[in-house]
Amino acid sequence: MDSMVNQKTVLAVTDDVVLPVSSVLTIMKELGKEVIERFDPLIITQASTINQFPLDASSVDAVLAISKTSDFPSDKICGEFSRILKPGGTVFVCKVLEGETGEMQQTIQRRVTLAGFLEPQCLDLKSIKLSTFSLSFGIKAKKPSWKIGSSFALKKPAKVLLKVNLDDDLDLIDEDSLLTEEDLKKPQLPVASGCETTKKACKNCVCGRAEIEEKAVKLGLTEDQIENPQSSCGSCGLGDAFRCGTCPYKGLPPFKLGEKVSLSQNFLEADI
Incomplete structure (x- = not known):
């Protein structure tokens, strides 16, 4: 048996x-x-x-x-x-x-x-x-020891928390110690000087403002007229037909040189 x-x-x-x-x-x-x-x-x-x-x-x-x-x-x-x-x-x-x-x-x-x-x-x-x-x-x-259709429970891996070991004897660097006295100084802003801080050209003007003011005095121009930009061709007041491609008055009506440019009230109104 x-x-x-x-x-x-x-x-x-x-x-x-x-x-x-x-x-x-x-x-x-x-x-x-x-x-x-x-x-x-x-x-x-x-x-x-x-x-x-x-x-x-x-x-x-x-x-x-x-x-x-x-x-x-x-x-x-x-x-x-x-x-x-x-x-x-x-x-x-x-x-x-x-x-x-x-x-x-x-x-x-x-x-x-x-x-x-x-x-x-x-x-x-x-x-x-x-x-x-x-x-x-x-x-x-x-052949594997399990049969076709068999099921097994999968074990979930245990959650392991990340451990950080801090060594008290570890030398830490103080970030402030990396800065020098020059780094701690407050930066000084540059002091404005020359024609930028005055209404008229300074005594030793080198920017060209003094020459513009002398020319304006000879022509009898006012301060507002001096501030109006002018191109080198001198045809700004004749209209767009005579103005260069970089003219600051492009699109504005003709005017007399030396006068302050002003727009009429209906200039910005729609034509239609």
Whole structure:
């Protein structure tokens, strides 16, 4: 009775036409001795032509795939391995190949990884002696221990407050100590002098105001007339037809030079 309870189910598949039971027993004793002690092998040949294995989901403890071509097991077959294996079950893929096997190892590892298997490991199987064929290498991987549709509660990370350690012995720099006496002095505003602070040109005028005032005296101009700007062409009073492009009187009516320019009351009124 105990032997029946401890007995495991192993599925052996191959893309060949014949797979001896003795070869399956020899390989599983070498590879699955740490996983399965007693097992009842189920053998399926020409598995590359099968779309779905005639087994229920999560009904097999281990899968042994013996391949003689580079296309087996395909991505779809690896997905079938994952379907029929029990959670935590193991898959063994053994290749009967000669020559360079590095690229093929990476291909098989990729296929079982995409099928959802964990921890793919490469195995050297040249030491296993079989009567009908010789093995080159193998890939061992495990199905996750959880079932499809299982849910797990995620633990929220504990909130860790940022701690700032202040060292009382740490030397702090006083910002005021970085300032010099020159930096603390109140800036002195420049004192206005010369013609800017007087109504008339100063005694030693160099800005040209004294010359303008002398010319105004000769012409008999008033102070308001002096403040009216004049261009260098002297045609400001003749109208826009005679004024230059930068004339300050552009757009104003004609006037007599020396007189203060004044606008009529209706100058700013709309024409319409």
